[in-house]
Amino acid sequence: MGEFVYDLAGNTSPFVKKYAIGGTFSDAGILAEAPDAGQAGITAPTTTATADVVGITTDVGTYVTAQQTDGTSANRIVAVVVNPLAVYRFIISGGATEGTAMTLRDVTTAQTDGLSVITGDDWSSPQFDEGVVWGYDGANAGQARKITSTSTTTATVTVAFDRDSPIGDNYLYANAWAPADATALTAQFTTNLYQLDAQTAVGSDAVVTYVELELYDVGGDGRTKSAIHFQSRDHVFNLST
Amino acid sequence: MDAAATLTEARAKRLMQEELRLKARRVRMEAARQREVLAAKERNRAERSKANSTTVWSPRKQWSVWDELKALEDKGRATKRIAGAYIAGDLSELHKTIMLCPMCKHGFDWKKHRYYNVFHYDHIYASGRCDVCRAMSTKLSLYLHETHVGQSWTPRAQLRQQRRKAITVG
Numbered sequence: 001m002g003e004f005v006y007d008l009a010g011n012t013s014p015f016v017k018k019y020a021i022g023g024t025f026s027d028a029g030i031l032a033e034a035p036d037a038g039q040a041g042i043t044a045p046t047t048t049a050t051a052d053v054v055g056i057t058t059d060v061g062t063y064v065t066a067q068q069t070d071g072t073s074a075n076r077i078v079a080v081v082v083n084p085l086a087v088y089r090f091i092i093s094g095g096a097t098e099g100t101a102m103t104l105r106d107v108t109t110a111q112t113d114g115l116s117v118i119t120g121d122d123w124s125s126p127q128f129d130e131g132v133v134w135g136y137d138g139a140n141a142g143q144a145r146k147i148t149s150t151s152t153t154t155a156t157v158t159v160a161f162d163r164d165s166p167i168g169d170n171y172l173y174a175n176a177w178a179p180a181d182a183t184a185l186t187a188q189f190t191t192n193l194y195q196l197d198a199q200t201a202v203g204s205d206a207v208v209t210y211v212e213l214e215l216y217d218v219g220g221d222g223r224t225k226s227a228i229h230f231q232s233r234d235h236v237f238n239l240s241t
Numbered sequence: 242m243d244a245a246a247t248l249t250e251a252r253a254k255r256l257m258q259e260e261l262r263l264k265a266r267r268v269r270m271e272a273a274r275q276r277e278v279l280a281a282k283e284r285n286r287a288e289r290s291k292a293n294s295t296t297v298w299s300p301r302k303q304w305s306v307w308d309e310l311k312a313l314e315d316k317g318r319a320t321k322r323i324a325g326a327y328i329a330g331d332l333s334e335l336h337k338t339i340m341l342c343p344m345c346k347h348g349f350d351w352k353k354h355r356y357y358n359v360f361h362y363d364h365i366y367a368s369g370r371c372d373v374c375r376a377m378s379t380k381l382s383l384y385l386h387e388t389h390v391g392q393s394w395t396p397r398a399q400l401r402q403q404r405r406k407a408i409t410v411g
Contacts, residue, residue: 001392005400016340016369016383018315029393034306041313052306058338058385058393072335077315079338089395134408144408178411194392212411220406229411236306 001029001194004056005229007085008211014081019054021076024063030193031088032057032080034236040065042080047096047189047197050207053232055082084237087211090189091227092174092198098190101223103199104136104170114140114160117171123150126201131175133157134215134222138169141217146177172215174198176228180210187230196228207233317375324348324373332372336386342371342378349384357390359383363397 006012022041025032032042034052041063042054061076068074094102105119117133133155134144145157155173165171175198176187187208188197212229216222318327325348332339333354341349351358359365360382367383370376385394 001395003393003395013366013368013379014383016338016367016381018317018338019310020313020315027392028389034310035313042310054310056393059336059389077337079340132410142408144410210411212409214404215408215410216406217408220403225403236310 001027002031002056002088002090003029004081004083004086005089006087007083008087008231009083009085011083014058014086015083016058016079017055017082018077018079021061021063021078025057025061025078027192027194028057028059030057031055031232032078041076042078044193045189047191047193050232051234052236053234054236055080055086056088082237084235085231086235087229087231089214089227089229090196091194091225093190093195094197094199094223096191096197098192098194099224100190102172102174102226104172104223107138107165107167107169107171110164110166112164114162114164115157117155117157117165118153119155119171120153122152123147123155123173124152126175126199128155128173128175128202130177131173131202132177132213132215133171133173135161135165135217136170136172136222137218139163139165140169140171141219144213144215147173170218172222172226174213174215174226174228175200175202176210176213176230178210178213178229180208180230187228198226198228209233317370317372328372333386336388338386338389339384340367340369340372340381341384342374342376342381345371345373346382348373351384355387356384357387357394357396359385359394365397 004014020041022035022039023043025044031045031050032054033045033050034054035041035043058079058081061078063076064074066074092102094100105117105121107118108120109118111118127150128147129150131147132144133147135141140161140163143161145159145161147155148158149156188200189195190197208230210228210230214227214229216225318324328339328349333356339349339356359367366379367381368379369381371378371381
């Protein structure tokens with residue numbers, strides 16, 4: 001699910017508009033795009049591209065074009081939170097399917113300076129350079145750092161974790177950092193557009209600006225509850241689009 | 242005596258004729274009223290049909306994307322559609338988001354219709370257009386159907402409780 005949480009003008013109150021749809025919105029809480037030429041109304045984005053975002057939906061609608069026999073209008077409407085400075089909160093998933101638990105990476109070689117997480121996994125394919133790594137359990141649980149370089153076995157951070165990591169400690173990672181690094185400005189949605197697939201490579205797909213990372217360790221069920229707050233960089237009500 | 246009887250008979254006949262004339266007039270008036278009601282219903286139906294007709298979007302020269310969006314915006318309650326029926330029937334039956342200004346919100350029983358009242362629980366107003374009076378307001382009560390609350394809105398108390406455990410960056 002995605003939701004409006006606040007906007008960068010300091011408001012927590014949503015500005016809601018109701019627009020005709022040009023495609024089916026089967027779930028609430030997904031982004032909506034302005035119509036392209038030939039489309040009858042707002043449409044859902046794809047998993048990898050959001051252009052001219054209108055806002056985030058709060059109800060659902062089935063797109064029809066023919067006159068209806070049940071007395072309802074064919075002109076279906078969906079309510080959308082349209083603040084152009086809106087910050088959206090999306091839960092992050094470990095795969096393309098909503099609710100996939102994020103994959104843990106466990107330390108295979110103990111480190112003594114807090115500057116690397118050596119897990120034996122390939123951090124460079126998919127590429128997580130400029131993403132985030134945080135302690136899920138063990139010595140560094142509850143600490144998050146920006147990844148500044150990667151290799152086939154190691155994620156390196158510039159600012160050291162506060163403690164050394166013994167073998168067996170688990171870390172979580174995602175393809176985002178806040179505020180967004182220039183190379184990490186994009187996001188990929190899960191297939192149903194409900195969550196963000198955070199364990200794909202950094203720097204591809206839909207254009208967003210990360211505003212805040214809301215990460216959890218083992219105590220907060222970080223594998224399924226972590227979330228990212230982001231702003232669309234291609235919003236239809238931004239005058240520069 | 243005969244003359245008196247004749248007079249009474251003639252008077253009764255006149256009364257009867259008068260009564261028949263009045264009855265015919267009542268029938269004519271009733272028929273006219275029925276025609277008027279039917280015509281009004283027809284006008285109303287035509288207006289409603291016009292208001293709810295499908296928007297066929299076609300790209301026009303000089304139209305910005307904002308013009309397009311403005312054209313796509315919901316026209317709201319149809320002319321002569323009773324507000325209560327529109328909110329408690331048309332919108333709530335479809336589980337649509339409802340927004341009501343402080344003047345109009347008292348008529349809507351959100352609990353009965355299984356709505357989540359954002360202002361009631363989260364103390365957050367919404368901005369937009371009231372679904373009843375169509376006035377723009379920054380003090381709207383936002384009602385989300387409970388089937389959509391888990392999808393598009395997390396109750397703020399729950400969010401607050403959850404975030405106590407969060408590692409935040411930003």
